[in-house]
Amino acid sequence: MTKLSVYTALLSTLAANAALADAPGTYGDGYYGHPMMWGDGYGFFGIGMMVIFWGVLIVLAILAVRWLMERGPSRSQSTALDVLKERLAKGEIDPEEYQARRKALEE
Structure with a gap:
């Protein structure tokens, strides 16, 4: 698997996530948007899980890039x-x- 195909897969996954995000709509008494911070959502637990998710994703991406760089021709x-x-x-x-x-x- 080449570096270009890895980057392409990563970018297409990120683009698909943005495209599948919920469109803004009405919630409750005329509030437009998501209820996360307004008492009906996951609150700070949801934010914490989001930070952990993105942190793990970034660490995995860094490790993958390091692994690919170590396998390059310069090591041989x-x-x-x-x-x-x-x-x-x-x-x-x-x-x-x-x-x-x-x-x-x-x-």
Whole structure:
């Protein structure tokens, strides 16, 4: 799954949520809107749950982005010292040449 498809899925989900939200209408004695803060709704419990929901959603999005970034090609690249160790292990260079090149890399 590519990053573009993940972002597209996330954006389409958010757009669908906005489209499915309740349209304003009458409630009770001529009040237009939702009753959440006016005694007939969920009050502060509803607000708390909303904050927790969005907090969890944002944390999951951050973790997903970090996970995708760690899987990128930059993690698979070897350092010069790793390549030098591989060449020594394969017998392409002798230990004296390895020591000399290692010292040159560490300077």
